[in-house]
Amino acid sequence: MQVMDRKQARLWAGLIFLLSLIGALTYGGFAVNDWLKDEQRMPVQVINFSGEFSHVNVGRLEQLIRQSQPGSFFELDVNEVFTLIEAQPWIYRASVRKQWPNTLKIYLVEQQPVAQWNDDMLLNPYGDTFEASAPEMTLPKLFGPGGSEKTALEGYNAMKSLLATSSMGISELSLSERFAWQVQLKNGIELNLGRQEFIDRLQRFIDVFPLLTKNEKPVKYVDLRYDTGFAVGWLEDDKQS
Template sequence: MRALGTLQEQARERREKHEKQHSVGANLKKIVRVFWWSSLTALLIAGPFALWYTGKTGKWLAAAEVEAIRLSAEVGMTVKNIEVTGREKTDPAALLAAIGQKPGTPIITFDVDAARERIEQLSWVRDAIVERQLPNTLVVSIAERQPLALWQTETGHVLIDADGTQLQDYELGDYLNLPVLVGTDAREHASEMLTTLKTIPRLFDMVTGAQRIGNRRWNIQLANGMFIRLPEENMAKAWARLDQLDQAHNILSRDVLIVDLRLPDRTFVRLTPGAAELRRNPPKKGNAA
């Protein structure tokens, strides 16, 4: 029995020794693996960034950069996906050309700032954000310009946004419902004027155009052919006064050609030619009206 017990103890000692050696080996492999990946990551990411920002051009640094780029490609850090959000009117081909990165190229060499600047030069793009999502994805988020009005020029109508920026690559027929602006400096001042007019949606729905007068103020044209002369200052108050006059006297439904609101304490009205003629020469009694 003592011999059997001794054999069992020896077997248990051998198993424990084997298990201890296996555990040490596994831990050592794990440590080596973590160290290898950490070193590679530092080389792939920190190395190229350090090179970009220090501006050092020594031969050994250049070689290290080339090697880092090569290793990054080998472990899959290449452009495989380009995700775009916010695009509606921007031409897809023009956008991809502005991004300027082809699938399969190393992602760590991609200059996000340069790409953003190129994208923001596109007509419909107001702002852009470009990011890298390692290991293989570029994310592009754009905010497009919103058409505000049609600006009438000597050569035709131009679509503009709130900043007065001329948009390109569009079908004019898609925007014929927008107000038409006239005047050399109309596009620079359109945003303030239209923002004021939109404060009273009922009236704004009647607006078809606006003319900039003397680089100082606006004449507004309504769908019924009536013109509203707004003042140079306190435009919002004048527009609200028009709303009050219409609600009290239905002035916008009468035979009126011009409503002059330039003076703050009075309103001048000019009748249409037909209504003015009837007022000068009213029909005689007994005649058909």
């Protein structure tokens, strides 16, 4: 009988010890979790920005990050920071990672505007639109229907390369709903290139331009939508020849 009592006592003692150990571990886990979440004990002290950029306001960007992620280093959500950053003007791409014990490292790739699009957007070299203000930049203006951004930019780049041989540049390019091309050069001449073979037609203009400059009147426009020949409009009296 005494043996059974001793066994039961040991059993109960062991059970009480196990329950106490589980309780201590549970309490310790919650305590550690609370400690890790405590912004004052494990704050994000440093937000390090790298990359080449000139239009991004990193001070403003850091402020937005700290407002959206007020918790500790461990609570900070890298994916949310990434989404927040890429939604900002002038940000093309970003990468975000934590660095122990208190640093957030952010690498930025800035948008590179190459043209204005429909007077309210900017185009990057890949034909993607983005919203940003660039008052100090002199960019060519491209116009076209929605979804034609890449087509318009490809056409502009092809014409720009061709015109570079003649020292003429493009100030405006328009692509109509029917995908007909119209170009205004920096010298004020307007070119109507139509829908087909617009590069060949532009080359025809380049070839005859030296002859056109011999006329006493400046050229206003050249209509190249003909299989052979072209029509010229002159300033002052708008006569065609």
